[in-house]
Amino acid sequence: MNDADDLPLSPVSEPGEVGLVAPSDFVSKEPFVCDSGQVLPGYTLRYETYGRLNAARDNAILICHALSGDHHCAGIHSLSDRKPGWWNNLIGPGKPVDTHRYFVLCANVIGGCQGSSGPASINPATGRAYGIAFPGVTIRDMVRSQYRWLQSLGVTALHAVIGGSMGGMQALQWAIEYPGFVRRVVAMATTARESAQGIAFNEVGRQAILQDPGWNGGDYPRQGGPRVGLAIARMMAHITYLSDAGLDRKFGRRRRAVTTPAANATAEPAASDATGASAVEGAGTAPGFASFEFEIERYLRHQGQSFINRFDANSYLYITRAIDSFDLAGEGSLEQAFAPVQAESLIVGFTSDWLFPPEQNRDIALALLRAGKRSSYAELNTDLGHDSFLLESPQLYDLVRGFLR
Amino acid sequence: MNDADDLPLSPVSEPGEVGLVAPSDFVSKEPFVCDSGQVLPGYTLRYETYGRLNAARDNAILICHALSGDHHCAGIHSLSDRKPGWWNNLIGPGKPVDTHRYFVLCANVIGGCQGSSGPASINPATGRAYGIAFPGVTIRDMVRSQYRWLQSLGVTALHAVIGGSMGGMQALQWAIEYPGFVRRVVAMATTARESAQGIAFNEVGRQAILQDPGWNGGDYPRQGGPRVGLAIARMMAHITYLSDAGLDRKFGRRRRAVTTPAANATAEPAASDATGASAVEGAGTAPGFASFEFEIERYLRHQGQSFINRFDANSYLYITRAIDSFDLAGEGSLEQAFAPVQAESLIVGFTSDWLFPPEQNRDIALALLRAGKRSSYAELNTDLGHDSFLLESPQLYDLVRGFLR
Numbered sequence: 001m002n003d004a005d006d007l008p009l010s011p012v013s014e015p016g017e018v019g020l021v022a023p024s025d026f027v028s029k030e031p032f033v034c035d036s037g038q039v040l041p042g043y044t045l046r047y048e049t050y051g052r053l054n055a056a057r058d059n060a061i062l063i064c065h066a067l068s069g070d071h072h073c074a075g076i077h078s079l080s081d082r083k084p085g086w087w088n089n090l091i092g093p094g095k096p097v098d099t100h101r102y103f104v105l106c107a108n109v110i111g112g113c114q115g116s117s118g119p120a121s122i123n124p125a126t127g128r129a130y131g132i133a134f135p136g137v138t139i140r141d142m143v144r145s146q147y148r149w150l151q152s153l154g155v156t157a158l159h160a161v162i163g164g165s166m167g168g169m170q171a172l173q174w175a176i177e178y179p180g181f182v183r184r185v186v187a188m189a190t191t192a193r194e195s196a197q198g199i200a201f202n203e204v205g206r207q208a209i210l211q212d213p214g215w216n217g218g219d220y221p222r223q224g225g226p227r228v229g230l231a232i233a234r235m236m237a238h239i240t241y242l243s244d245a246g247l248d249r250k251f252g253r254r255r256r257a258v259t260t261p262a263a264n265a266t267a268e269p270a271a272s273d274a275t276g277a278s279a280v281e282g283a284g285t286a287p288g289f290a291s292f293e294f295e296i297e298r299y300l301r302h303q304g305q306s307f308i309n310r311f312d313a314n315s316y317l318y319i320t321r322a323i324d325s326f327d328l329a330g331e332g333s334l335e336q337a338f339a340p341v342q343a344e345s346l347i348v349g350f351t352s353d354w355l356f357p358p359e360q361n362r363d364i365a366l367a368l369l370r371a372g373k374r375s376s377y378a379e380l381n382t383d384l385g386h387d388s389f390l391l392e393s394p395q396l397y398d399l400v401r402g403f404l405r
Numbered sequence: 406m407n408d409a410d411d412l413p414l415s416p417v418s419e420p421g422e423v424g425l426v427a428p429s430d431f432v433s434k435e436p437f438v439c440d441s442g443q444v445l446p447g448y449t450l451r452y453e454t455y456g457r458l459n460a461a462r463d464n465a466i467l468i469c470h471a472l473s474g475d476h477h478c479a480g481i482h483s484l485s486d487r488k489p490g491w492w493n494n495l496i497g498p499g500k501p502v503d504t505h506r507y508f509v510l511c512a513n514v515i516g517g518c519q520g521s522s523g524p525a526s527i528n529p530a531t532g533r534a535y536g537i538a539f540p541g542v543t544i545r546d547m548v549r550s551q552y553r554w555l556q557s558l559g560v561t562a563l564h565a566v567i568g569g570s571m572g573g574m575q576a577l578q579w580a581i582e583y584p585g586f587v588r589r590v591v592a593m594a595t596t597a598r599e600s601a602q603g604i605a606f607n608e609v610g611r612q613a614i615l616q617d618p619g620w621n622g623g624d625y626p627r628q629g630g631p632r633v634g635l636a637i638a639r640m641m642a643h644i645t646y647l648s649d650a651g652l653d654r655k656f657g658r659r660r661r662a663v664t665t666p667a668a669n670a671t672a673e674p675a676a677s678d679a680t681g682a683s684a685v686e687g688a689g690t691a692p693g694f695a696s697f698e699f700e701i702e703r704y705l706r707h708q709g710q711s712f713i714n715r716f717d718a719n720s721y722l723y724i725t726r727a728i729d730s731f732d733l734a735g736e737g738s739l740e741q742a743f744a745p746v747q748a749e750s751l752i753v754g755f756t757s758d759w760l761f762p763p764e765q766n767r768d769i770a771l772a773l774l775r776a777g778k779r780s781s782y783a784e785l786n787t788d789l790g791h792d793s794f795l796l797e798s799p800q801l802y803d804l805v806r807g808f809l810r
Binding site: 036038132133134135136137193194195196197199200201203204207208211212213218228231232235236239242243244247248250251252253287288289290291294296297300301304314317318321324327354357 | 441443537538539540541542598599600601602604605606608609612613616617618623633636637640641644647648649652653655656657658692693694695696699701702705706709719722723726729732759762
């Protein structure tokens with residue numbers, strides 16, 4: 001059945017690597033009407049592909065990324081890269097998403113900041129960055145903007161759409177929006193509607209950004225802006241991607257004395273541009289509340305710090321808002337929403353994921369079944385929280401490999 | 406057995422109110438050596454009492470408050486008070502903590518900001534607020550500073566110590582520190598050691614404060630300071646006090662359009678002193694990411710806003726640090742830590758509490774039992790999260806009433 005069955009196969013026991021890859025840009029010069037009614041005069045999507053489109057043009061697998069992800073999901077950009085793409089463990093020759101068999105694609109979402117059109121892009125009407133003049137975007141806007149791109153590449157059908165978290169939202173939206181185009185959906189660690197708690201966490205992150213003087217109404221220089229607010233937002237969000245048990249196993253209560261003044265506020269050298277903390281330097285002794293620090297604290301600060309060097313604060317506002325807005329059922333039922341779906345689907349929940357808990361994933365599969373669709377639900381036991389979908393998991397690999405065949 | 410058995414009883418079906426109360430100050434002029442080794446030349450504890458100490462001086466029940474609580478746990482301060490003390494539903498004539506029977510006491514913790522000595526208090530050495538020169542405090546420091554106060558009142562034994570969350574930590578510490586003094590312990594929604602996840606959330610809140618330019622090394626005017634950072638810290642913490650299910654039930658995804666520019670950043674009138682957001686005003690339209698707002702967002706911003714009007718940011722740093730430091734077992738076992746305990750105990754966990762989950766509460770009771778102590782564990786079904794211990798609960802009332810008799 002699989003059109004790529006005649007392609008060479010790597011031995012499963014020794015999966016290879018995608019290797020060196022380079023991104024490309026899809027540029028649409030046609031206007032794009034967002035769900036909000038606002039119109040972009042055109043847009044760019046930065047993307048990567050791995051493997052080759054077959055003659056029938058139907059062996060394509062679309063990967064959809066999560067909030068802080070991008071188009072670079074496998075391979076390396078240069079031989080000196082320390083880290084490969086974010087889903088490199090899943091994608092490659094002989095891996096579950098087998099680039100010998102499939103033509104794998106991934107694009108940075110619209111509203112993003114890694115090369116696709118977003119608030120940091122130049123507004124042709126002003127010659128300056130859009131900032132908050134960029135239209136609000138939805139998960140459906142992400143999907144529709146990618147459809148135009150796939151058409152331009154000559155893809156006639158998607159063998160599968162695969163995503164976790166916000167990527168899973170896109171995968172479900174794909175199956176509803178383009179039913180004849182999508183044959184399989186793998187959605188993991190996701191939800192059919194963002195919960196009040198999810199919105200609440202996103203809102204705290206947004207307020208940290210909006211209330212940072214550096215935000216300046218969304219008008220800030222590319223390397224500047226609300227760096228403190230964005231770091232705070234990321235630190236908090238990062239906790240929601242992990243789990244109590246996982247953090248206890250990894251960090252526990254390991255701590256060490258702080259000898260430099262207020263070192264716990266300025267431990268990361270790159271944080272030196274952060275305001276506020278400098279006022280403590282030179283006080284001579286660590287303040288009473290900060291004579292030691294826990295390893296988990298250092299780790300979190302590092303997460304916040306590295307995020308602000310790669311992410312745009314306005315994009316963070318826009319993309320979290322797209323997530324908040326996501327509600328497939330709307331005023332109706334989820335079964336009704338899934339009525340057009342033709343794809344078969346694999347929905348995967350992770351026991352320790354408390355951001356998009358197993359029940360929310362199971363509810364998706366149940367609604368698909370009630371709507372008369374082919375759907376399976378798998379629940380994997382992990383203590384790694386929401387991020388489980390990104391991590392080494394032979395169980396997950398077997399599920400995905402089997403489902404894609 | 407109960408020394409207060411001869412006191413008049415209100416009918417249980419019609420519990421009365423404590424009524425008008427006024428706080429008092431205990432002032433110790435003796436030096437107080439903190440666990441850190443740092444010495445306070447003296448300290449003040451602001452407290453309230455309800456009911457009367459009996460002739461045997463052993464009908465006292467000490468209430469210990471949580472992170473954002475204070476000494477005002479029952480009654481009202483004036484007839485125009487809209488809200489009574491924070492545990493008024495539990496404490497009063499004929500209520501589970503029956504002020505006809507018991508002499509109920511509660512003090513603001515050391516390091517706090519509601520009248521007890523803390524970073525906002527005047528440092529006699531400088532004539533200015535301590536700020537970060539205040540010694541770091543621990544849960545044990547809170548307990549030891551309160552012991553001196555109880556002695557000054559002539560209390561010879563505690564019929565019970567009762568607390569939830571950080572109050573539960575103090576209650577457990579009381580039983581270890583003063584075994585002959587404490588007859589009963591009720592600890593709810595608490596833990597014997599702060600987990601890595603708990604430390605992580607506290608650290609995000611602290612960083613939001615420390616990185617706010619208004620923090621200024623801890624040196625700020627009483628009504629000023631890092632108001633934005635403190636509001637962000639509180640908004641985030643508030644989510645951890647609730648639950649996914651509870652928030653969905655209370656707020657769901659209810660939303661409304663935003664018509665005023667960037668209203669979602671400045672919805673609370675009192676937030677007008679917040680920096681950053683003002684830059685959006687006058688932009689003419691709501692930005693693309695903010696054309697509507699969810700009710701949960703408005704609610705959270707209100708929580709942040711009202712907190713900064715009643716809490717000191719430096720105290721927030723100190724008290725969260727005391728919580729992080731809390732680890733009864735330390736390098737040993739929890740059974741060993743509980744070895745001195747003479748009190749019998751009731752430990753209560755709440756199913757939807759994910760900040761101090763049921764298992765962490767059950768582990769306390771199990772360790773007490775393994776150490777040969779009398780201890781009971783009760784787990785109450787709620788969907789209200791960590792804050793369940795503060796809320797109306799006939800089940801909890803029955804447990805507490807029965808245990809205290």
